[in-house]
Amino acid sequence: MFDFKYYTPTKVILGRNTQERVAELIREFGGTKILIHYGGGSVVRSGLLKQVTDRLDADGISYVTLGGAVPNPRLSLVYEGIKLCKKEKVDFLLAVGGGSAIDSAKAIGYGVANEGDVWDFYSYKRTAKGCLPLGVILTLAATGSEMSDSSVITKEEGLIKRGYSSDFGRARFAILNPELTMTLPDYQTACGCTDIMMHTMERYFTNGGNMEITDSMAEALLRTVKKNALILYKDPKNYDARAEVMWAGSLSHNGLTGCGNDGGDWMTHKLEHELGGLYDVAHGAGLAAIWGSWARYVYKNCLHRFKRYAVNVMGITDEGNDEETALKGIEAMEDFYRSIGMPTNLRELGVNPTEEELRLMAKKCADGVGGEKGSARVLNEEAMLSIYRASM
Ligand code: NZQ
Ligand code: ZN
Numbered sequence: 001m002f003d004f005k006y007y008t009p010t011k012v013i014l015g016r017n018t019q020e021r022v023a024e025l026i027r028e029f030g031g032t033k034i035l036i037h038y039g040g041g042s043v044v045r046s047g048l049l050k051q052v053t054d055r056l057d058a059d060g061i062s063y064v065t066l067g068g069a070v071p072n073p074r075l076s077l078v079y080e081g082i083k084l085c086k087k088e089k090v091d092f093l094l095a096v097g098g099g100s101a102i103d104s105a106k107a108i109g110y111g112v113a114n115e116g117d118v119w120d121f122y123s124y125k126r127t128a129k130g131c132l133p134l135g136v137i138l139t140l141a142a143t144g145s146e147m148s149d150s151s152v153i154t155k156e157e158g159l160i161k162r163g164y165s166s167d168f169g170r171a172r173f174a175i176l177n178p179e180l181t182m183t184l185p186d187y188q189t190a191c192g193c194t195d196i197m198m199h200t201m202e203r204y205f206t207n208g209g210n211m212e213i214t215d216s217m218a219e220a221l222l223r224t225v226k227k228n229a230l231i232l233y234k235d236p237k238n239y240d241a242r243a244e245v246m247w248a249g250s251l252s253h254n255g256l257t258g259c260g261n262d263g264g265d266w267m268t269h270k271l272e273h274e275l276g277g278l279y280d281v282a283h284g285a286g287l288a289a290i291w292g293s294w295a296r297y298v299y300k301n302c303l304h305r306f307k308r309y310a311v312n313v314m315g316i317t318d319e320g321n322d323e324e325t326a327l328k329g330i331e332a333m334e335d336f337y338r339s340i341g342m343p344t345n346l347r348e349l350g351v352n353p354t355e356e357e358l359r360l361m362a363k364k365c366a367d368g369v370g371g372e373k374g375s376a377r378v379l380n381e382e383a384m385l386s387i388y389r390a391s392m
Contacts, residue, residue: 001260002209007167008254010147014176014247016239019137022052022094022175023059029133029172031092034063035085037105039097040070043139046183052096052137064088069097069104071283072276075119075155078104082111082118085132093134095171098188099143099152099283102136106151106169109134113168122153122162131168137175140184141246142192142284144199144253146174154277161277162368174250178242186236190340191284193229193245197222198287199252202269205298205305206375208262218257219312221248226313226336233340265375268294270368271387274361279351288342289349293391295330298377299323305376306330346391358388 013021026034036052043049044067056063066081084090085108095105109132111118120126136146145151149170152163181189200218225248228241235241251257258264271294272286281289299306303322310316310329314336319325334344343349353361366372366381373379379387 001211002262004259006255006259007170008147008256010171010254011173012147012176012250013173014178014243016177016179018175018177019048019051019180020055022135022137023055023061025135025173025175026056026061026092026094027059029092029135031061031094031133031135033088033090034061034092034094035081035088035090035105035108036063036065036094036096037069037081037101037108038065038067038095039101041067042183043096046139046180048137048139048180049096052094063094064090069101071100072154072161072280073100073104073107073152075107075153078107078111078118078153081105081108085112091132093132094137095134096137096139098138098140099145102134102138102143102145102171103151103153105134106131106145107153107164108132109169110164110166119155121164121166122155128164128166128168131166134169134171135173135175136171137177137180138246139180140188140192141181141242141249142188142195144196144249146171146176147250147254150253152273159277160364161273163273176246176250178239178246181242181246182237184236186233187285187341188282189232189236190229190342191282192249193225193232193340194284194288194337194342196245196249196252197225198268198284198291200257202266203258203261203264204309205265205302206261207302208375209260211260214257214260215308221252221257222313224248225252229340262375267374267376267379270365270373271361271384273368274365275346275349275351277364278353278357278361281349281351285343285349288337288344289346290387290391291337292330292334292344293387295333297383297387297390298374298379299326299330302376353388353392358385361388
């Protein structure tokens, strides 16, 4: 067991109509001039944006709006947001949407609170000394960005997708109304469930330290999301299933399921970020397409965890030797992905990289992690390339 820091300063309000409390929460955290940041328009079409601006108008809180955060959010919009915030003297950010709007808002917050180019933080040249305070109204349970310290931005030049993590970027409040996720296309719901499970799996498949309490919570979270993803696949309007998944999404990436370990593996995410940067695929689908190949490449080096996963999460009962059990668990996970409409390889994901492009992704991935990374198994560039090839 490793020592750990667990820091979750986000006030979470979960329930029906909770978006109506937005003005009260902004006031509580000292916001007087707000940037409302959102995505490509789903919040306009659903009427949520109007509900929010009506609330702020009624409460006399002034605001400006900036939409356009696309999936795999772009640096150019972040620059635009920083300029707007400075011009309008914005002192509080409100992200309304999924992970892309939240991450873009966090990057804007770093850009306003720090001098110089905000990309420096995402290219690991320096660390942020602050961030504008942020509140979130979540419309997609997936990334956990509403409670996480991370944000992931894509620089158009070179299509470089990189994450930056800092406690300064953690949201002050997160409004979670499961009903707001009911307008999601089924594919995005499934992508979200995949991403949520992956955030815990990245922490679970490790060779470095564990606690029984953390493992038990992680397994419960994974079983719960798996069960409710299947419910939502058939019954997307099921409120309780939406709520289970939404809360699991926040818990999966706020640090809870990593307490006591070495920080986790994270290579499936790193490999996926290159796919997202180059082909603009949905993050959750990209993870599902890579995971099986990653798992088969690493499982022998982390057999105890793969066996435990097979039995405690995937419910494998006909155990053979440890390797057979581990492999059955991997197969069962891929069956689950297929059963909710997720891909299990790049072809099913809809991308068909050339050998040269696979090499490029492996190189960018290795560069991005400083050469090699992983805990279940440490991967270098050659290993990354092997996994990309196996996922074709
Ligand atoms: O842009 P709009 O029009 O809002 O539409 C979005 C988008 O097309 C739509 N959507 C969201 N809520 C909806 C809805 N459509 C109908 N009804 C609703 N209620 O869904 C699409 C995807 O939205 P997006 O925000 O891009 O998805 P997600 O939340 O999965 O975020 C993905 C981004 O987050 C990063 C990913 O890499 C990716 O760039 N991640 C961020 C993390 C973090 N900050 O901690 C961790 C993750 O591992 C991940 O890397
Ligand atoms: Zn993720």
